[in-house]
Amino acid sequence: MTGSDPAARILIVEDEDNIALALTHVLRREGWEVSRVANGDAALPAIRAEHPDLVLLDVMLPGQSGYEICQAMRLDETLSDVRILMMTARGNAMERRKGLALGADGFIAKPFDLSTLMAQVRAMLAGETEANDA
Template sequence: MADVLVIEDEDNIAVALDFLLTRDGHRHTRLATGGGALEHIRAHRPDLVLLDVMLPDISGYQIVQEIRADPTLNGIRVLMMTARGSVVERRKGLALGADGFIAKPFELAELRDEMRRLLQT
């Protein structure tokens, strides 16, 4: 069982993630905006962050950069999610320090496989 932080502003996607994470036995918390995300990550040390790229207040790219800039958070895995799943977006996310990148809408099996890969490293 992993501790997962979901940072996602779209309720329908958050509901699907809640279903998957609950069914798979993971503990999880959701933030609907990126504000306060870094403080939450520092305080709770999740095993995995599911991070939307396009948030209303701060870019997911900025959040992953800030996570990677803090050496005390280097063990936290970040899986970025975006509706704009282009190669350029993927490269940017990975270059900024994301451990994985998945395009929305995604198949739950695809997300589960990617989470499993990241949680095993």
């Protein structure tokens, strides 16, 4: 983002407070606008209301799962431009394929290195996706 560009808007959908606080801190430090919801049932209404540039979406959430939210977002044409980076502690290849097949733009396993996460966030905000490589 350059000086005249509006700050990217990022919504974190994460039920673990410590992870959400750490993510909020590092993302705001980059100058991005960050908000958070802590459960799956609140995610879609927040995404529709805020229309963020990127959603950091945990897979395992109370209420709807990250997979259900991802699929619902991709079925909603008004959200087609919103990037999705899925996060999960179950980072095996099958989970990754499932997330990308449902429409996620990227997938990262927890625990993740913050520099790796930040590189993925920057790439997604620039319009790059992992799905092209999967």
